[in-house]
Amino acid sequence: SAVISQKPSRDICQRGTSLTIQCQVDSQVTMMFWYRQQPGQSLTLIATANQGSEATYESGFVIDKFPISRPNLTFSTLTVSNMSPEDSSIYLCSGRRDGQETQYFGPGTRLLVL
């Protein structure tokens, strides 16, 4: 299986601040994604992180709120900007290897916004 690490694993933040989550994948992963999972809910795709270019956002998610970078093949960051309590969730980095359909997930970042 692919190795995907994330940090921080959890954080408690104040309203109005921003948090950047880092994701590192092994070299065989070509596609990277960011998901959000709220308690009792399904995983919701935020965006596909594209290497060296702007991420592809899903409906309901915008770059100003969730800026994403992927400067190289194996590293990506997701920033949750100007946070509100509604942003409290688990944020998951995910990756897929080229030509494979299996999708692997990082351990997640548990975010609580007060």
Add this chain to the structure above:
Amino acid sequence: RKEVEQDPGPFNVPEGATVAFNCTYSNSASQSFFWYRQDCRKEPKLLMSVYSSGNEDGRFTAQLNRASQYISLLIRDSKLSDSATYLCVVKGTTDSWGKFQFGAGTQVVVTP
């Protein structure tokens, strides 16, 4: 209507019993299907892919019914360690870039 729907459960199953549950999907063009398992406070992990002819992996059997647009998962001889949330995942296209749609999960609780 959600693209992938699951009975949230919980399904309370005595150890050693069999449990089965379904997942329905709305996009008839969906091509690939999976079951993922998510333990409490952990990330989802692939349990098994679902093939058109149905497939088994040990105590787990997955089936696909394209006509009725659902997939199923059956767990035989349930173990305490099978307690988890099972996520149904559907991919809409044949190419490797297709987006995965996740169900909200079915919770299974295996009791001694």
